[in-house]
Amino acid sequence: MTEVLRARGITKSFxxxxxxxxxxxxxxxxxVVSILGGSGSGKSTFLRCxxxxxxxxxxxxxxxxxxxxxxxxxxxxxxxxxPRALNALRARTAMVFQNFNLWSHMTVLDNIVAAPVHVHGMxxxxxxxxxxxxxxxxxxxGFAAHWPRQLSGGQQQRVAIARALATDPxxxxxxxxxxxxxxxxxxxxLDLMRALANEGRTMLIVTHEMAFARDVSSRVVHVRDxxxxxxxxxxxxxxxxxxxxxRAFLSH
Amino acid sequence: MNDEPAFLASTALAILxxxxxxxxxxxxxALGASLVAGVxxxxxxxxxxxxLARLWIFVFRxxxxxxxxxxxYYGIAALSPVRHGPLWPLFRDPLxxxxxxxxxxxxxxxxxxxxAALAAIPTGQIEAALASGMGQMTRARRIIVPQMLRLALPxxxxxxxxxxxxxxxxxxxxxxxxxxxxxxxxAHSYRxxxxxxxxxxxxxxxTTALTALLRRIERGLEGGTQR
Numbered sequence: 001m002t003e004v005l006r007a008r009g010i011t012k013s014f015x016x017x018x019x020x021x022x023x024x025x026x027x028x029x030x031x032v033v034s035i036l037g038g039s040g041s042g043k044s045t046f047l048r049c050x051x052x053x054x055x056x057x058x059x060x061x062x063x064x065x066x067x068x069x070x071x072x073x074x075x076x077x078x079x080x081x082x083p084r085a086l087n088a089l090r091a092r093t094a095m096v097f098q099n100f101n102l103w104s105h106m107t108v109l110d111n112i113v114a115a116p117v118h119v120h121g122m123x124x125x126x127x128x129x130x131x132x133x134x135x136x137x138x139x140x141x142g143f144a145a146h147w148p149r150q151l152s153g154g155q156q157q158r159v160a161i162a163r164a165l166a167t168d169p170x171x172x173x174x175x176x177x178x179x180x181x182x183x184x185x186x187x188x189x190l191d192l193m194r195a196l197a198n199e200g201r202t203m204l205i206v207t208h209e210m211a212f213a214r215d216v217s218s219r220v221v222h223v224r225d226x227x228x229x230x231x232x233x234x235x236x237x238x239x240x241x242x243x244x245x246x247r248a249f250l251s252h
Numbered sequence: 253m254n255d256e257p258a259f260l261a262s263t264a265l266a267i268l269x270x271x272x273x274x275x276x277x278x279x280x281x282a283l284g285a286s287l288v289a290g291v292x293x294x295x296x297x298x299x300x301x302x303x304l305a306r307l308w309i310f311v312f313r314x315x316x317x318x319x320x321x322x323x324x325y326y327g328i329a330a331l332s333p334v335r336h337g338p339l340w341p342l343f344r345d346p347l348x349x350x351x352x353x354x355x356x357x358x359x360x361x362x363x364x365x366x367x368a369a370l371a372a373i374p375t376g377q378i379e380a381a382l383a384s385g386m387g388q389m390t391r392a393r394r395i396i397v398p399q400m401l402r403l404a405l406p407x408x409x410x411x412x413x414x415x416x417x418x419x420x421x422x423x424x425x426x427x428x429x430x431x432x433x434x435x436x437x438x439a440h441s442y443r444x445x446x447x448x449x450x451x452x453x454x455x456x457x458x459t460t461a462l463t464a465l466l467r468r469i470e471r472g473l474e475g476g477t478q479r
Contacts, residue, residue, distance in 0.1 A: 051382075051383055053379055053382060053383060083387070083388070084387070087385045087386070087387050088385065089385075090382065090383055090384065090385035091384070091385025092385075093383070094383070094384070095379075095380075095383040097376060097379070097380065099376050101374075101376035101377060101379060101380040102380070103377060103380065103381075103395060103399075104377065104399070105398045105399055105402055105473075114384070114394060115384040115385065115386070118386060118390050118394055119384055119385045119386055119387075119390065163384075167384070167385075173383075
């Protein structure tokens with residue numbers, strides 16, 4: 001079991017308000033971890049700390065054995081000690097955003113080949129060939145020349161997932177990937193994520209989709225008030241032995 | 253008044269002969285101002301050069317272009333070190349002086365347009381670049397600059413239109429551009445309105461052509477513009 005993620009003691013405050021109060025989380029290759037919790041619980045902030053889109057105030061992160069280049073200045077503020085190492089670390093992860101964040105000035109194809117070509121130094125021809133394969137996989141073959149704004153939300157999110165897959169990341173971070181979608185578009189994205197889980201991708205998913213968390217995850221994590229309130233395999237979390245707080249959260 | 257058609261034709265010809273000067277000043281001014289504006293935008297992102305860039309914008313945006321033109325041509329060009337220095341062949345040329353003042357002044361405005369566009373890039377676009385591991389230069393080149401230029405284009409076009417019209421101030425320091433020639437004709441003929449109307453028509457033609465060009469570029473980018 002290769003360890004892909006080891007996060008220890010992650011804390012984060014915004015303007016004096018503690019959002020994360022010390023979170024530890026590990027993930028091994030092939031794990032699908034669903035992170036659940038109410039709004040404001042800190043689950044998205046935690047996910048964004050893992051690729052350092054937010055700088056945690058304290059704690060350590062290792063991705064596939066490489067520690068994140070975090071240090072603290074003399075005032076105790078978190079800093080990035082080595083921007084190159086940070087970029088290298090981020091290049092081995094991928095993030096899928098709630099609002100897709102496809103680059104609006106690039107076609108679908110260019111969105112997918114950008115990181116392979118400009119970050120990983122892949123030859124463009126090879127990246128393009130791979131991109132067409134990925135588009136097929138996410139059910140978007142034939143849309144290579146489209147612009148993001150010509151696509152529906154569900155289509156954009158599937159392209160964003162293809163973009164995330166293009167660099168064959170060690171760890172995929174999903175930040176509420178279906179929250180901005182129409183109900184009828186949610187399924188096409190969830191089905192795709194289910195397929196990725198089945199092929200052994202390591203995924204951390206912040207979501208409100210309970211059925212998806214129950215059926216697809218290898219582990220369910222309940223974040224409440226900046227800490228992990230409880231976690232376990234879905235059979236436990238959705239069974240009679242679940243923590244009362246998680247059951248209360250589910251019943252809402 | 254049977255020499256009327258001959259007068260109008262010779263005036264039109266004289267004004268059109270001056271068109272290359274106006275066009276040259278416009279294009280050179282646009283290039284110079286855009287280049288300096290780019291430097292100003294980058295300078296404003298660094299702690300060291302930010303005050304300098306802000307000062308530049310403060311001075312050149314806050315004073316009249318006409319005064320700037322006078323200061324370069326009658327002021328700087330009259331300084332003894334300049335008169336006897338290696339740059340004298342440039343500063344003795346009113347066209348160069350007009351270009352220099354135009355570049356400095358318009359660069360301040362264009363820099364502000366670019367800065368506003370930079371601030372308007374949705375954070376998600378930049379976060380996606382960060383999350384993919386792009387370094388600073390790659391991010392700037394592949395994401396930030398293209399997005400900034402798209403957002404800036406309408407206001408940038410507006411500044412270029414202003415710039416074309418501002419070139420007419422060069423006539424005040426003896427440049428024989430469209431306006432300069434029109435004034436010359438008026439000095440000989442004492443006919444004001446029709447000559448100025450002809451000159452105005454030339455500027456209208458130039459700005460219309462520029463507007464059409466910009467609209468074409470904007471339409472070409474349409475697929476890639478913001479939602």
